[in-house]
Amino acid sequence: MSSTTVDHAHDHSHDHAHDHPHGFRRWLFATNHKDIGSLYLWFAFTMLLSGGVLALMIRAELFQPGLQLVQPEFFNQLTTMHGLIMVFGAIMPAFVGFANWMIPLQIGASDMAFARMNNFSFWLMPPAAILLVASFWVPGGATAAGWTLYAPLSTQMGPGMDMAIFAVHIMGASSIMGSINIITTILNMRAPGMTLMKMPMFCWTWLITAYLLIAVMPVLAGAITMTLTDRHFGTSFFNAAGGGDPVMYQHIFWFFGHPEVYIMILPAFGIVSQIVPAFARKPLFGYASMVYATASIAILSFIVWAHHMFTTGMPVTAQLFFMYATMLISVPTGVKVFNWVATMWKGSMTFETPMLFAVGFIFVFTMGGFTGLILAVTPIDIQLQDTYYVVAHFHYVLVAGSLFALFAGYYYWSPKWTGFMYNETRGKIHFWGSLIAFNVTFFPMHFLGLAGMPRRYADYPAQFTDFNQVATIGAFWFGLMQVYFILAVVIPSIKGGKPAPAKPWDGAEGLEWTVPSPAPFHTFEEPPVVK
Amino acid sequence: VVDSQGGPAVRQLNLQTPVTQIAEQIYSIHNLMLVICLVIFIAVFGVMFYSILKHRKSVGHEAATFHESTAVEIAWTVVPFLIVIGMALPATKTVVAMKDTSNADLTIKVTGMQWKWGYDYLKGEGEGISFLSTLATPRTQVGAPGVAPTEARGDNYLLEVDNQVVVPVNKKVRMITTANDVIHSWTIPAFGVKQDAIPGFVRDTWFKAEKIGTYRGQCVELCGKEHAFMPIVVNVVSDEDYKKWVETKKKEMAAKADDPNKVWTVDELKQRGEKVYAANCVACHQASGKGVPGAFPALDGSAVVAGEKAGQMAIVMNGKNGMPSWKATLSDTEIAAVITYTRNNWSNKSAENIVQPAEVLAARK
Amino acid sequence: MSSSHAKAPYYFVPGPSKWPVLAGSSLLLTMLGASAWVNGLSWGSYANLAGVFLTLVVLYNWFGDAIAESESGQYSARIDVSYRWSMSWFIFSEVMFFAAFFGALFYARSITMPWLADLDHKVLWPDFSGQWGNAGPAGTIESFKTMGPFPIPTINTALLLTSGVTLTIAHHALRAGQRGKTAFWLFATIVLGAVFMGFQAYEYIHAYHELNLKLTSGIYGSTFFMLTGFHGFHVTMGAIMLSVVLFRVLKGHFTPDHHFAFEGAAWYWHFVDVVWLGLYVVVYWL
Numbered sequence A: 001m002s003s004t005t006v007d008h009a010h011d012h013s014h015d016h017a018h019d020h021p022h023g024f025r026r027w028l029f030a031t032n033h034k035d036i037g038s039l040y041l042w043f044a045f046t047m048l049l050s051g052g053v054l055a056l057m058i059r060a061e062l063f064q065p066g067l068q069l070v071q072p073e074f075f076n077q078l079t080t081m082h083g084l085i086m087v088f089g090a091i092m093p094a095f096v097g098f099a100n101w102m103i104p105l106q107i108g109a110s111d112m113a114f115a116r117m118n119n120f121s122f123w124l125m126p127p128a129a130i131l132l133v134a135s136f137w138v139p140g141g142a143t144a145a146g147w148t149l150y151a152p153l154s155t156q157m158g159p160g161m162d163m164a165i166f167a168v169h170i171m172g173a174s175s176i177m178g179s180i181n182i183i184t185t186i187l188n189m190r191a192p193g194m195t196l197m198k199m200p201m202f203c204w205t206w207l208i209t210a211y212l213l214i215a216v217m218p219v220l221a222g223a224i225t226m227t228l229t230d231r232h233f234g235t236s237f238f239n240a241a242g243g244g245d246p247v248m249y250q251h252i253f254w255f256f257g258h259p260e261v262y263i264m265i266l267p268a269f270g271i272v273s274q275i276v277p278a279f280a281r282k283p284l285f286g287y288a289s290m291v292y293a294t295a296s297i298a299i300l301s302f303i304v305w306a307h308h309m310f311t312t313g314m315p316v317t318a319q320l321f322f323m324y325a326t327m328l329i330s331v332p333t334g335v336k337v338f339n340w341v342a343t344m345w346k347g348s349m350t351f352e353t354p355m356l357f358a359v360g361f362i363f364v365f366t367m368g369g370f371t372g373l374i375l376a377v378t379p380i381d382i383q384l385q386d387t388y389y390v391v392a393h394f395h396y397v398l399v400a401g402s403l404f405a406l407f408a409g410y411y412y413w414s415p416k417w418t419g420f421m422y423n424e425t426r427g428k429i430h431f432w433g434s435l436i437a438f439n440v441t442f443f444p445m446h447f448l449g450l451a452g453m454p455r456r457y458a459d460y461p462a463q464f465t466d467f468n469q470v471a472t473i474g475a476f477w478f479g480l481m482q483v484y485f486i487l488a489v490v491i492p493s494i495k496g497g498k499p500a501p502a503k504p505w506d507g508a509e510g511l512e513w514t515v516p517s518p519a520p521f522h523t524f525e526e527p528p529v530v531k
Numbered sequence B: 001v002v003d004s005q006g007g008p009a010v011r012q013l014n015l016q017t018p019v020t021q022i023a024e025q026i027y028s029i030h031n032l033m034l035v036i037c038l039v040i041f042i043a044v045f046g047v048m049f050y051s052i053l054k055h056r057k058s059v060g061h062e063a064a065t066f067h068e069s070t071a072v073e074i075a076w077t078v079v080p081f082l083i084v085i086g087m088a089l090p091a092t093k094t095v096v097a098m099k100d101t102s103n104a105d106l107t108i109k110v111t112g113m114q115w116k117w118g119y120d121y122l123k124g125e126g127e128g129i130s131f132l133s134t135l136a137t138p139r140t141q142v143g144a145p146g147v148a149p150t151e152a153r154g155d156n157y158l159l160e161v162d163n164q165v166v167v168p169v170n171k172k173v174r175m176i177t178t179a180n181d182v183i184h185s186w187t188i189p190a191f192g193v194k195q196d197a198i199p200g201f202v203r204d205t206w207f208k209a210e211k212i213g214t215y216r217g218q219c220v221e222l223c224g225k226e227h228a229f230m231p232i233v234v235n236v237v238s239d240e241d242y243k244k245w246v247e248t249k250k251k252e253m254a255a256k257a258d259d260p261n262k263v264w265t266v267d268e269l270k271q272r273g274e275k276v277y278a279a280n281c282v283a284c285h286q287a288s289g290k291g292v293p294g295a296f297p298a299l300d301g302s303a304v305v306a307g308e309k310a311g312q313m314a315i316v317m318n319g320k321n322g323m324p325s326w327k328a329t330l331s332d333t334e335i336a337a338v339i340t341y342t343r344n345n346w347s348n349k350s351a352e353n354i355v356q357p358a359e360v361l362a363a364r365k
Numbered sequence C: 001m002s003s004s005h006a007k008a009p010y011y012f013v014p015g016p017s018k019w020p021v022l023a024g025s026s027l028l029l030t031m032l033g034a035s036a037w038v039n040g041l042s043w044g045s046y047a048n049l050a051g052v053f054l055t056l057v058v059l060y061n062w063f064g065d066a067i068a069e070s071e072s073g074q075y076s077a078r079i080d081v082s083y084r085w086s087m088s089w090f091i092f093s094e095v096m097f098f099a100a101f102f103g104a105l106f107y108a109r110s111i112t113m114p115w116l117a118d119l120d121h122k123v124l125w126p127d128f129s130g131q132w133g134n135a136g137p138a139g140t141i142e143s144f145k146t147m148g149p150f151p152i153p154t155i156n157t158a159l160l161l162t163s164g165v166t167l168t169i170a171h172h173a174l175r176a177g178q179r180g181k182t183a184f185w186l187f188a189t190i191v192l193g194a195v196f197m198g199f200q201a202y203e204y205i206h207a208y209h210e211l212n213l214k215l216t217s218g219i220y221g222s223t224f225f226m227l228t229g230f231h232g233f234h235v236t237m238g239a240i241m242l243s244v245v246l247f248r249v250l251k252g253h254f255t256p257d258h259h260f261a262f263e264g265a266a267w268y269w270h271f272v273d274v275v276w277l278g279l280y281v282v283v284y285w286l
């Protein structure tokens, strides 16, 4: 008996050492999912600003025809690094940050399945970012082959290309480990009674996203490894002279690339599926069909990749197959949109900032989805491929899609993270400002694309000037709204404000709302029981 | 700024005016898609905004509790499925038509190069014609960071070339695309044609322009720093005009075909070389010959230019690192001229100051 | 269950650890070094190798911590399940990595080759036949001979298949609590793996010297060496894992029903086996 007591006391002090790690060790050596989640979110936001600054340089150069601010070779570096940083540095890590914070809380787990590996996944990101950003200063500059790194242009690049390749390798390793962690956590650590079909939608979407990541990140690693050996070790994968094929690179890349875009949107669907019912005060409509739709999108995403390659000259059967397969994806995506609308239908809705961003997401994402559908029609795509129409399409789904969902999620869960309510008025200003500025920036790009303005252009025919100017003004405005977000919303709500109750939203459901706000360092050390 | 003839209009909102049947079909499929999407959009968001207005707490609406309905869910899976198939069917016909490059009246091979286009008329009237086509807009209209343009921009800024492709109206023209270095993409929006040009591979596409006029496009696959500066211009002319053009072009080519055994003076070669330099080399090595530090080496004061001519000939002809091989694109006389030019220009005063075309010819073997 | 098991927490969560951030930093050094190395900078190789070495040191310590936790009975059955899930998904990711290279081989053979040799491409490559195992259409690649399945690859197939059997015997022995027998058959498995690698190295030398078949031998050489090379690398990794397991068996780790490290390494070994069978068929036979 006495030994048990001693043991317990020992355990307790031991726990305490773990309980409140302080100073730099808390972050550097973190094994706590909440701390690691915060690290991811800070990292992602920093990258969003960095990638955003690059975007603003692009937009500034495009304010007028002619070359004013940057040389074309540097412009191409800006475009490439903007794409890489936003995709791999901002959007993906931000979703992983949400996963870290929320999945254990939502399923009643004490932490992620592999806490140390979780920290490793995070601490691979800064090295990758350092490699990417530092490559601007090596001879020849950063890679300028586009974020898709098409061969053989990528073979012509300087050392910056190799740094980008290695950075992507590292980020790939991080994503794979992160995904293994997420899948294992969800499959193995749910609280007793929480069956898969009782799981919150956010966990479902991440489960499926993690599966996509594990399936396609290695393929990307393979593709860029071939690029590396083509560049330095004399292989001929993408070189016709030796019997290789540049188009093969595109096939391998897009086999990764298309699922990748759903990797960036499925968790967004998950966030929105949590928020809409909470503010409609009504359960999510068609939970089961939401799960099936997510799974269908993931499965279909593996067989549509060549819709990025309609102009490479594929056989007609391939063009038709990829056109039909791509268009089919609108069906499960439509199911999601309809379910959200049906959730709102006959609800008792209020429109705090999370709901505003969620509704904004549904509205603007759908526009982006429709332009995607238009691009999926092969003959139309042949007109629009590599024009600003494509740029408009993917910013509608990525910025107003992924990024808006991230904002929605931030407003929804930040009371749980910080223990304080954000300032509602400022949140609304951030929403309306971002929504309007976003459309001012990217809506005119549809017209530019239809009229034929190619993307990745440092200079353009003067007929395109007006819409470009509008876009540039919108871009700076949009950027300012994000500075406002960090300075007027995020930082004040970390420092203080109205204390948040355990459950600040009366319609919200889920285990995360059963713990106090801010969530204590350790939660659910003994799993709760779900009815 | 005014509209570009055969290019984009100012503040143009839709696709360019089609001048082929394919482009016309694309135009109408796009309009159809747009309308269907708009209708669905309005229907879906009409419902959503109705709900947002009426089913809100502030107007006292109580939440219902329903959360599924198999019938509705099946309906909104099946109906979109049918709509999507309905959209794809008319497009299918166009896809098949676009791929049918058989029975062409004229076949032209187009080669993408950093950063210009090469055209070879392979089959049909005009067979044998071959020329390069580069941006005609002078750099003085473009400007550079910190250097304002010194000349007003024309209406076809960045959409004009020195040698236009000329084709007869109402004839089926098959374009075979390939490339020398990286992937480029050849397009004329008004024709509804866009085809990547892939190094080491050939691909093809076709058009049959139904209206006389000049039509413009631009390279649409990222191909390096001058990607924005390699436009495409196609001049569609009547049958007669086409015949005339073929004749003059053939004569011109015959006259231009320099005898590689002719012996030139330094000044003659320098003069010729300056043009070759401006058309081919200036993008990287710059007009000043100073290159771009870290990216493109300077020729002014270069050891290679000052050294033995064989060394410089080898680099120009075979390429090195980022420098392409010019063997195939420049004639013996042009290579000799441009080397002689660099050896006697700027501050350069090379010991071996002249290269004759015959020497280049010899080096080819 | 092991005797110490009763004490295990519901789900053991490790405390703060310095290993992950150190591993990240040493990988940064590795990759910076690699970038410099492939571009011919003299310090690159040193930085790269130092990075690899440091990474290994960190991993050694990290795994040491994990093994200590496991042996002190901190790992409940639930953790065991986590390890099983994670190893399965890790192997799935490896499958996809190989899929990229198998895909490249398939694409090059069945799509690129016929394409380059078709009528349209006579414009560019008038004399190209497209027979698999050629030196490319441009004539820039030295001619070479292709690699057949006899005798080495076939011997290697036999070796790997046998190693699968010996490993299974070792597993049965471990489950029966026969430590000596386990160690013996585990050792035999590692030896078979090493012999396989020996033959593979010999084959490469043969390819370079007698067949003039090199990494630079066009798409054939590229796919041949990258596929077999990555496979060989994975065999090495598998052999290292098995060696660690052997070492732990000798140290008295594991119990008849608690030995996931052994099983994980064994799964990996079988995966490497299966990849080889794929290689044997599509690289050597077809």
Ligand code: HEA
Pocket (backbone or CB within 6 Å): A148, A261, A262, A264, A265, A307, A308, A326, A327, A329, A330, A331, A333, A334, A335, A337, A365, A366, A367, A368, A369, A370, A371, A372, A373, A374, A375, A376, A377, A381, A384, A385, A386, A390, A393, A394, A397, A398, A401, A402, B040, B044, B079, B080, B081, B083, B084
């Ligand atoms: C989050 C990212 C994301 C998402 C979700 C999507 C979603 C879709 N995308 Fe997009 N796409 C990108 C990111 C994304 N895309 C990126 C980054 C690129 C460019 C890459 C590059 O080249 O750099 C790209 C490029 C791209 C192309 C290639 C363009 C080109 O380069 O020529 C195509 C072509 O088919 C396409 C199609 C689609 C389709 C059909 C969808 C569908 O999933 C959309 C489905 C949604 C809807 C249709 C709306 C909701 C549905 C309803 C309301 C139901 C009712 C509808 C009907 C019955 C019609 N996308």
Ligand code: HEA
Pocket (backbone or CB within 6 Å): A048, A049, A051, A052, A053, A055, A056, A058, A059, A079, A080, A082, A083, A084, A086, A087, A091, A145, A146, A147, A148, A391, A395, A398, A399, A403, A441, A455, A456, A457, A475, A478, A479, A480, A482, A483
């Ligand atoms: C993944 C997400 C993502 C996001 C969020 C964005 C965000 C933005 N993008 Fe992005 N974009 C891509 C992904 C993304 N983009 C991709 C994949 C490409 C293709 C690349 C390629 O072709 O290879 C692309 C290409 C692309 C182009 C085409 C470039 C070209 O073809 O040459 C343009 C042009 O306007 C553009 C603009 C913008 C703008 C204005 C934003 C804005 O939303 C950005 C908002 C701005 C900020 C958030 C910055 C805020 C900061 C400040 C205002 C300064 C503060 C100062 C300090 C911190 C000191 N993008």
Ligand code: CUA
Pocket (backbone or CB within 6 Å): B112, B113, B115, B183, B184, B185, B219, B220, B221, B222, B223, B224, B226, B227, B228, B230
């Ligand atoms: Cu040539 Cu872009």
Ligand SMILES: [Cu+2]
Pocket (backbone or CB within 6 Å): A257, A258, A261, A304, A305, A307, A308
């Ligand atoms: Cu896609």
